[in-house]
Amino acid sequence: MVKILTFLHSAKLGLIAASLILFAGCSSTTPPANTANSSPAATTAANTDNKTLKDVRVQLSFLMQSLDAPLIVAINKGYFAEEGLNVTYERGFGNVDTISKLGTGKFDLAFSDMYNAMDFNDKNPNDKIIAVAITQNKAPFAVIGFKDKGINTPKDLNGKKLGAPAGDGPRKLFPLFAEEVGVDANSVEWTTMEPKLRETFLLQGKVDAISGFSTSALPSLLKGGKKMEDISLFYYTENGLNFYGNAILTKASFAKQNPDVVKAFVKGYFRGLQDVLRDPSAGLDAVLAADQSKLMDRNAEKIRMEIGLKDLYITPEVEKNGLGGLDPKRMEATIAQTVAGFKLKTKPTIADIYTDEFLPPKELRALPPASDRKPLS
Template sequence: MLLSSCQTPTPEATAPEALPGTTAASSPTAPNELRTIKVNPSWLLQGDNAPITLASEKGYFAEEGLNVVIERGYGSAKTITDVAAGTVEIGFGDMYSMIEFNAKNPNDPVVAVAVPYNRSPFAIATLSTNGIADPKALQGKKLGAPAGDAPRKLWPVFAEQVGIPADSVEWITMEPKLRETFLVKGDVDAVSGFSTSILPALAKAGKQESDLTMFYYNDFGLDLYGNAIVVKKSFLEQNPDVVRGFLRAYFRGMQDVIKDPAAGLASVMKAGDSLMEEVSEKQRLKIALERLWVTPETEANGLGGIDPARFEQTIKQVAGVFEVTPPPIGEVFDDSYLPPASERGLPPAGDRQPLN
């Protein structure tokens, strides 16, 4: 899921609600000629959503005739169902969960049109003091995660990749907000989740990254893509220019954030509510910049696309867990709505400011 940010939806989660003051273009005074579209970022508005807020602040969406309203999400897998139901027009969701959804709902499919998160934030985290220096040392340990956590669902594939039996660990289930507390208190030996959720939460608990050992799925043979921009197939067919315009504006915003992440962070903090903490959102944005967006693949090929061979391999790896037949890539990802590659390139390294 998106499975994004970052937590699995709780059972009581219902339809998304609009975030107050989310974007400059979502104001009630937006010009009548703009087409309003609702966008689900997969969770609450967070630091790694800066491309949306900065693109809105700079008027990029308005230039495309769009008034973007951000609706909070309840997890990257729930985003898929919200997009399919028409609750939102565009979502940031997990393509692998989307494959499972489409297999169960063939008459109402969702399709990915861009992949801004070139790497997945899926990870297993443990405290360095636990002495688990290698994933194989997880055998016999207690792992914690919410029941629907996407990395937990893919644990059997990760375990196979690192060479241990999937049933060699004991899973402890808790509410998303208690995951890191369980780890710090020693109720579990490690937790699974999105690094963009785990690391800021552990920082609040007084743990530095040097206090942690992180096993990213991408580093151990499960080279997953992160959240994709997904739309309902029928909406895509009926509104191709809306989708193209959104993607043009979004990737302009993303390029601007990569060049000036401080401006991106400021736009998120301005758009968010009073409960947002700048330290946490800054850390999320740094993780996105350093690990999820800027990669050798995006340096070579630009933002938003995929490597077909890599994607096909990951589809095959996860299909067995979801008990579905691996679909053709073309049924999952349609790159024909993306801006030309020449317009999606990463800014030159010399033009990128650090986020200090």
């Protein structure tokens, strides 16, 4: 989505006792690069018993954000190292780009959505990508407009000018959304812009509404001077398109060759997510501390995490089934919608895009009880 200076993050956990020491940069002696095309060394972790760790390369979906707190916490607390992994991560440049790079083998695992992965698989049937765990139970796909511009209900989008990058997933799915809410998709005029300009176009009145991820758009719009009461937010998940959000993805070939690595990563990640759900403020602080650029806006990242806690992570489905899983009927419906929205040549089965064989036992990925969850501050 939003493109800003590329950066990676580097940290090494000490090998003495149980203390953890965070280092910035590739090493303690080399200052980190911080340019548009290069970044510091990726964050690493080592456990306390001096055993050899397996290197695992991970790509985020976008620039590091507060929603990446589970990964950062798992690294900081040594959860991956306990599983024998030395996890490194790099920022992403959008879900489609992240999936493309995962497909090339540049990374071992990545955070992105299953629906763009289905599109990739449709074009690369012999080199498939699969989801091994769902990290966001609901997708943040949305259409967003301003009430003072006459956008109060989805039907107000009829005949309006909408904006989004050409490859935007919610834009591709808009005709299905329009059908669900009674909007004539052909009456809408689309304006294409760079991801970093999407919210600016809306704030400047160049478009009447935008499609995108609420987690990216809302912090930018609020920072631009709008208040939540000024904004109309139409979630796809609330309008007939009950999509899942991001997942942990990997190539099917990598999972087959490295099943223990995938299981270990998923286990460590969900330990980090459980910690973040118990204490989201600590998770937010961990991300801010890992930001070597020191350009992160805490208020914006707090808003992003609030959206995650309220709309993406804690749902009745997760309360029932635990973190990481999915509901087959719901998934079947979204697969059919993806085939139509992305104009896929073939309809994949659930097994073509998702497997639960790498998930920890349900008791190890349970949602923390409400009584154990501290409020975000």
